[in-house]
Amino acid sequence: MDHTRFLLAIERGGRPSTFNHYFADTLQNKRAERLYKPLLQKATHVLGSKCQYVEVGEIRRRTVSKKNSEQVCEDILDTLTSYYKLARKRFVDVLCQHVISHYLLEGAESPTRLFSPEFVMGLDADQLESIAGEDEESKEQRQVLQRDVKNLEAALKVL
Incomplete structure (x- = not known):
């Protein structure tokens, strides 16, 4: 449990950072989705086709006409959502690797070391x-x- 607390303290107490390229991918997808949803509502279907089109002016209105505060809030939300999606997965992996695999199952002082095949x-x-x-x-x-x-x-x- 001490090592679990240690890992949690690092994750919660440190400055959020990642070197994982999936962060940028996730962030770009979040931003694209934020733009895509309202544009989809404005899309017009082309008769006899699966194609849709959106007027260029509508795209401009959706990307340019935001207040600074709205843009900053959206950027912060997208960034934090993307980061914590990645951080959550990383934390679970590290927790499993360190605490479960090493300390409980495979480490030198693991309680399961007692149950070697010979012992069993x-x-x-x-x-x-x-x-x-x-x-x-x-x-x-x-x-x-x-x-x-x-x-x-x-x-x-x-x-």
């Missing part, structure tokens, strides 16, 4: 059952469900 092969059936077996409630539920399946199959044969 040396356990008898009762020991294996106590370590990795089903709990009593699950066993009972499985038995009830198996009995229900047999009864339903028998009922189907009667029908």
Whole structure:
């Protein structure tokens, strides 16, 4: 848990930055989508074709007629949305790699190092059952469900 907190502190406490080229792609797609949606509403279908057209003046109105504050807000929103989409994926990957893979499964001090193949092969059936077996409630539920399946199959044969 300490390493998880460490990774979270880095992610939340540091200056947002990335070197991943998907950030620019995502940001450009966000900006394009913001322009595309209103233009699609203004598009005119060409009869007998799948083509649509938008007047050039409409494109200009959608890109030039914004107030500075509107443009800045849209840029900030698009940038933050793009960054945090990427950062979220990166954080999950790093968390899985460091905390789960290294500290829990594969690291030198991993609790699962105790369960080497040699150790597990040396356990008898009762020991294996106590370590990795089903709990009593699950066993009972499985038995009830198996009995229900047999009864339903028998009922189907009667029908």
